[in-house]
């Protein structure tokens with residue numbers, strides 16, 4: 001077992017890493033890359049947010065499952081009556097946050113492409129950051145597993161599967177953009193490249209409820225995201241023309 005950051009005061013929050021020296025070392029390397037080495041402000045926002053918010057109850061643990069999962073998973077740790085969940089409704093995805101909880105992330109780095117490799121979202125640092133966004137949301141009681149695979153939602157919304165994954169994908173996309181990589185379209189498999197610019201995404205009426213909810217539920221995070229100047233950032237879109245066909249031709 002080890003901690004990230006390794007040299008921190010043992011009384012301050014850290015991310016705990018478990019499951020064998022070689023894999024622990026790799027996860028530590030990935031955390032350091034997301035947090036510092038990549039120079040991504042989105043990556044730093046999420047890792048700092050986890051480290052600065054945590055107490056013993058909200059600790060984030062990353063565990064080696066010792067085999068490929070063909071996925072990665074973040075589960076709340078001992079939540080008290082769904083304390084990781086807001087009162088998510090169709091009109092307010094993140095209303096009335098819970099008290100927050102820790103998380104356990106199951107992540108097998110060796111089944112993913114190297115840093116910067118593979119299809120959008122398939123590099124191991126992007127997979128880990130995606131899960132860290134889930135953990136960040138659980139700590140603050142705003143992790144919403146509201147199912148988007150409902151007929152009431154547009155098809156391009158349904159393809160995010162649940163509310164949490166919209167945020168995990170969009171924030172990881174800002175990170176990918178800062179790293180000069182392509183962005184991910186949705187939660188579908190196999191992963192596909194996003195074919196829209198940031199202005200198109202933030203202007204899409206079908207996505208408006210996600211952005212409104214996050215501004216209300218995590219204003220500090222949104223302030224941090226708005227300060228990031230990169231090619232793809234729906235919280236700070238560059239003044240590009242909206243490709244109207246990309247909005248209106250999609251079901």
Ligand SMILES: [Zn+2]
Pocket residue numbers: 130134164165168
């Ligand atoms: Zn996810």
